[in-house]
Amino acid sequence: MSKLVNLEINGKTVELAVEDHQLLLDLIRDKVGLTGTKEGCGTGECGACTVLIDGEPFTSCLVLAVEVNGKKITTIEGLASDGILDPLQDSFIKNGAVQCGFCTPGMILSAKALLNRIPKPTERDIRKAIAGNLCRCTGYGKIVKAIQNTSE
């Protein structure tokens, strides 16, 4: 049986019919068609599916679609505006913090939430904030640098 949820995705209000057992991750990717958010593990242990809900990072593979009625969701697609990249995205590119790119959407959103809370984070703050986003390619060094360079 379908339920209606009203939510805002990347600044746009939408009303969607969802099933009780549908995951937010699948809603975003399959129903809304925003495939920047990735499924890595499906169990909340890798962070690839990270989105912001009301500004805070969550692993969308463990959120039900019915649970986000009335919420504001930000996916990676919501960071650039009018084709202009967010400074964080720019910094990731300039600092070589992207290799295969699979962890990157979730990583950037975790970093974005951090910078919104702490505009000038220490390295320790950064590593703690992204500890829930696993990267198999980069060894995290350039990711941390990219985030630091954005805050300066």
Add this chain to the structure above:
Amino acid sequence: MRKLKAFSHLDSRTTEEALSYLSKYGQESKIIAGGTDLLVMMKTGKASPKYLIDIKGISDLDFIKCDETSLEIGPSTKINTILQSDLIRKHFPVLAEAAETLGSNQIRNRATLGGNICNASPSGDMLPPLLCLDATAFILGPSGIRTVKLEQFFTGPRETILSDNEILTKIEIARPRNNPVAVYLKHCFRKALDLAIVGVAVKFELNNGRYSNIRIALGGVAPTPMRAKMTERLLENEGIDETTIEKASKIVTKEISPVSDVRGTAEYRVGMTKVLLKRGLRLTVRDVTDSEE
């Protein structure tokens, strides 16, 4: 792709509503708060409830209250809320310390104290510190409220004394006259997103220069989180110094019964319990000594 089998999601606005759903659907239902344990179990076929009773909307279950006599925490309080709470950081910082080791930031925005307790993993991170603080669980059922000391709450791995028609409504911790000193040490491979191979919590109060109300609670070394009472008694009687710390590290091995699993052998867990107990005792003694100077 990990998908969920179909179920009905029931939003509850009050605890009474949640209880009536529990009574109606019994074993076919499960309570969901953050869902960071439950949804994983459902995705991996370890649980398949037909009804999920969502308690996130019940504001009565989400609170942190502290007065001169006690700290009270509602079961739907998020782990990150505990981590960031000024009241908890001031009066019971070990709970914030333990909260920070749990999962990841994303998980902590969702996971709840009640979930960690009711999921009853032998290595749940909030559990050894709660045991050290002599926490009491308040449980609501059809016939009213009952209280249970948290150390009686756990009956086995992922098993508790909760009946199918009961819900945890509050955790209460009495505030001692002297500020307790406590530490939680979690031994695991990664800096986040890891379970405790062994978790050790140590707590005591300083009363006229004497270490009293010593508590040692362990995770990952028994079917449930546990208190090491023989070890506590030794230290209570003989004090805490390098000699008794060594003795304690030997006594504690007689109280634990770890198993071998993917994270480590039983022998490794025994060894690490000794190491972390010694470390925990030294750290707490140093903390209290530093604060006296």
